[in-house]
Amino acid sequence: MKKITAMIKPFKLDDVREALAEIGVQGMTVSEVKGFGRQRGHTEIYRGAEYEVDFLPKIKIEIVLVDELVERAVEAIIASGRTGKVGDGKIFVLPVEEVVRIRTGETGSAAV
Template sequence: MKKITAMIKPFKLDDVREALSDIGIQGITVTEVKGFGRQKGHTEIYRGAEYAVDFLPKVQLDIVVADDEVERVTEAIITTARTGKVGDGKIFVSPVEQVIRIRTGETGNEAV
C-alpha cells in the first residue's frame, strides 16, 4: 500500500475530489494548510498598509491506496489540479506498512 499526499490550490479541491470519486477512490483526508515553495509568498496592501504574506493557503490531501492504484490516482490529481502556473502543488508517495480498520479489525487492503 502507498500513501499519496498532495498539496494543491484550494479552489481545485472540488474538481480533484470529483476526479478521484470517478475512478473509485472512496476515502480521502483533507486538511487546510499554509506553506510556500517557489512562489515564496507575496505582498498585499490592506487598508493602505503593505504587508508580506509569507505562507500561502493550500489544501493537503492524504489518500491510502493499493500499490496498483497509485498511477491512476496521481494522474487524476495531476490532470485536475494543474493550472500551468507556479504554485500548482506537489504529490508525495510514501510506503504504508499497515492499515487497520478500527471498527471491524480488518487489516491491509481490506481496511482501505
C-alpha cells in the same frame, strides 16, 4: 499499499475530489494548511498598507490506496489540480506498511 499526500490550491479541491471519485477512490482526508515553496509568498495591500504574506493557503489531501490505483490517482490529481502557474502544489507517494480498520479489526487492503 501507498499513501498519497497532495498539496493543491484551495479552489481546485472540488475538481480533484471529483477526478479521484471517478477512478474509484472511496475516501480521503483533507486539511487546510499554509506553506510556501519556490513562490516564497507574495505582497498584498490592505487598507493602503503593504504587507508580506509568507505562508500561502493550501489544501492537503491524504489518501491510502492499493498499489494498482496509485498511478491513476496521481495522474488524476495532476490533470485536475493543474493551473499551469507557480504554486500548483506537490504530490508525495510513500509506502504504507499496515492499515487496520478500528471498527472491525480488518487489516491490509481490506481495511482501505
